[in-house]
Amino acid sequence: AILSGHYGLPIIVGILAALGLGLAVGFINGVLVIRTKVPSFVVTLATLFALAGLTLGLSVILSGSTSVALKSGPTAKLLFGDYLGGKFEVTLFWWIAAILIVGFILNFSRFGNWILAMGGDAVSARNAGIPTDRVTIALFMSSGLCASFVGMSQAILYNSAQVAAGQSFIFNSIIAVVIGGVLLTGGYGSVVGIVLGTLTFAIVNQGIFYTGFDANWASLIIGVLLLAAVLMNNTFRTMALTYAPRAKSRAR
Structure with a gap:
């Protein structure tokens, strides 16, 4: 400019x-x-x-x-x-x-x-x-x-x-990718997940102002959403790493 x-x-x-x-x-x-x-x-x-x-x-x-x-x-x-x-x-x-x-x-x-x-x-x-x-x-x-x-x-x-x-968008990218399943420790994530995470964050962020909720609670809702996404990501990762297919039962 x-x-x-x-x-x-x-x-x-x-x-x-x-x-x-x-x-x-x-x-x-x-x-x-x-x-x-x-x-x-x-x-x-x-x-x-x-x-x-x-x-x-x-x-x-x-x-x-x-x-x-x-x-x-x-x-x-x-x-x-x-x-x-x-x-x-x-x-x-x-x-x-x-x-x-x-x-x-x-x-x-x-x-x-x-x-x-x-x-x-x-x-x-x-x-x-x-x-x-x-x-x-x-x-x-x-x-x-x-x-x-x-x-x-x-x-x-x-x-x-x-x-x-x-300046208000500084941490939005971090929130979007975490919601999309990307681990901040690295090694896990996908473009599709980031797209879904971005859309989810945008819908929640904008949707709050079109509901009956007090706009002052917007940051709290987004923070809870971020924390839930992190906990779910860790849970799913642990499940994926510990998953072992069941051996097929042998016919007697």
Whole structure:
């Protein structure tokens, strides 16, 4: 928004800069996790606050405000920030495309096998010849790219960018994947489960405000839902690991 909205550069420059920044942040996170051996959640949480402060300071220095207007062209608006049929954001279809691409990678490619192997046991994966460092950096860069894509699309959709925009969604992704059956310890999960978890979280989160419940209880309901999902995931995992098929009885 600063490049294309404040300085008037072509919208494609702003888009490429935003996506490039997401890749750069992901690269930094990946390198920090590999070099420091600190849990990735701690590293990304630290860079989250650092980037929030940096974005706030630089926005004021460069544009004089924490909110920057953005006028995108019709093509960019159609591709990233428009409503199809007046009801559905075009980013919904980008989400579906991401589901198909990531699902194919995880289930039908060697890289997907590497990801699952690393989630199960990174040391064993490294001993098996998997380039764990490169895969880790690639995953962090992919995550940063997706995050910057969403932010870029939101800026084009609302014709402006704000420093504080999206802060309420910090933990939504974690909640969605946990509800979808992904273990935070790694090694277990599926794209289909994440899709169902995302839809469940969205339906519950939005549905609360259309019921007779007091909206002040929304966080409590979501917290209970998250806790129940974690307990169910652990229970199902234990059942799956301890399951043994019964031997067929022999005919006398």
